[in-house]
């Protein structure tokens with residue numbers, strides 16, 4: 559259950575200074591992970607003001623501030639799927655909205671844009687650092703709740719989002735008309751459920767087809783494929799930053815994966831290779847993930863939005879870096895070091 563968020567905490571966010579206006583903040587090269595956690599609620603407010611949501615939807619700042627603080631409290635201190643991840647995913651949504659001019663060019667309505675940004679901020683609330691398959695394997699409470707419908711963790715993140723909205727003094731959407739409120743919650747549901755990578759694979763071909771045919775603003779399927787694509791791109795946006803960032807993120811992801819692997823071993827289960835700190839070959843697995851999954855998604859994005867080409871190039875650059883660091887990993891693995899030891903040691 560949420561610990562209390564104090565009135566002073568809310569005030570600190572509502573009164574945050576405008577000193578946060580760094581020009582490079584709206585560039586794709588900006589790395590939101592460098593923002594200090596205590597500064598992030600102010601930045602969320604700044605982004606939502608900048609995107610016009612406050613005025614368009616007559617949002618009360620103190621209610622929104624309390625919502626942001628409760629969402630931050632809703633995230634756990636796990637290596638990767640924590641508030642810093644949520645903040646960076648929301649920052650990418652901000653970059654996409656601004657740089658692709660998603661509202662101005664009619665790709666998204668103001669309401670869809672608001673749902674997109676809020677869904678990114680909330681999409682992993684209360685993540686435990688374990689995968690959907692681990693929920694099944696361990697017969698977790700969440701699996702018993704949601705495994706019949708699939709996307710176990712994502713349904714939990716959605717449920718936590720709704721609960722936070724319904725927390726006293728947090729429903730900043732209550733200024734919306736009942737029709738807009740209903741529509742916004744439906745959009746948030748589709749968008750958070752779309753962050754299940756398994757769901758992405760089911761519609762990947764449709765998204766590619768949509769991009770090649772040309773986005774049709776009147777086609778509701780196209781709208782769904784585009785918002786799902788934008789969610790997955792935001793979720794994977796760490797991979798579009800520079801190599802230093804990519805390496806740091808890999809350390810966090812594998813810290814989480816290997817902790818799950820250790821847990822599975824304790825449960826007498828055989829973890830998948832990529833979860834096993836003794837067997838995983840991080841460069842090979844990352845090369846596979848970037849070449850088979852990541853770059854394909856961002857290429858579709860770049861087909862619709864040519865300015866996303868820089869994101870594809872950044873991923874290509876990271877692929878090259880993994881390939882060249884592979885030789886170093888292989889050398890050290892000859893000396894008995896695991897690839898995780900090399901990853902965290904290599905500076």
Ligand SMILES: COc1ccc(Cl)c(-c2nnc3c(C)nc4ccc(C(=O)NCC(C)C)cc4n23)c1
Nearest residue numbers: 689691753754755790793794796797808811844847
């Ligand atoms: C969009 O939804 C998610 C959910 C969870 C995660 Cl961790 C990620 C994610 N974000 N960055 C990465 C990187 C750099 N490598 C990854 C390598 C493998 C996997 C993966 O999920 N393989 C399937 C197996 C777990 C069934 C995810 C990876 N990933 C994205």
Ligand SMILES: [Mg+2]
Nearest residue numbers: 681682753754
């Ligand atoms: Mg997730």
Ligand SMILES: [Zn+2]
Nearest residue numbers: 643681682793
């Ligand atoms: Zn995520």
